[in-house]
Amino acid sequence: MTAPVQSLHFADAREAEDLSAFLARLLHYDRAAAVRLQAGGGALAVFGRPPSFEVLAIRTARLSHPVELDVTVAAGELLESLGGPEIAVPPAVTGPAWAGVLPPRGGWREMPGLPDAAEMRGAVATAVAEFRRRDEALPAERRTRAERDRIGREIWSRGIGPTGLPLRAVHAAQSLGFLRPGVPTALLSAGSWLRLRTPFGSVAVRTSGLGGLSVTPVRPV
Helix, strand or coil: CCCCCCEEEEECCHHHHHHHEEEHHHHCCCCCCEEEEEEEECCCEEEECCCCCCEEEEEEEEEECCCCCCEEEEEHHHHCCCCCEEEEECCCCCCHHHHHCCCCCCCCCCCCCCCCCCHHHHHHHHHHHHHHHHHCCCCHCCHHHHHHHHHHHHHHHEEEECCEEEEHHHHHHHHHHCCCCCCCCCEEEECCCEEEEECEEEEEEEECCCCCCCCCCCCCC
C-alpha cells in the first residue's frame, strides 16, 4: 500500500505565490471553503467552488517531481501552509457535494465564438452596472434578498456571445484573477461541461443541470 503524500514540492516559488492568491480569493467568498487537490505526474490541480458564482474554479501548479494525490482539505489550512516551495498537505476533510463531481479528464475540444478578454470584461462591467441600476430602482417594499437574488440570476445566467457560456462564469474568472487584460482565452467543451481557460486558471460550469452526474476521481484538467 502506497503511503499517503505528506507534502508537495513546487517547481518554483512563483507557483506557491499564485496558489496563495487563488486561495485567498476563494476564502474571501467563503471563509469555510474546502478545495479538492489532485496531483498526477508533475502537476497539481486545485478545485474550488466560490458560492457567489455557482461555478467550479480550477488553479494548476507545477510540481518539482511526480506524485499521486487526491484529497479534499480546508482552503484556509492549505493557505496557512503555503510559505515556500514545499508545503505540508493538511488533514483531509469531509468534502462538499461538488467535490465528488469534477470535469472530465479528457475529451475537451475548443469551441468558437468566445469574445476576447477585453470584450468579456466589458460585458461584466455592463452587467454589474445594470444590477446596481435595477436594485436602486426597486421600491422599498420589494428591496429584499429574494428580489435581489432574482435579478442577479436573470443577469448572470445570460450567455456570453453565441457560446452558451453563462456570464456568471466570466464574472467568476475576473473576480478570481483569471481574466486579465490582454490575456489569451479559450472556451472548451466536454459533454455537458464548458470551461473558460486562461493562463491563470479556469472556470468550469455544467450546462445541463444535475441529470446524469457521474462521481469519478479524475486527474487534473
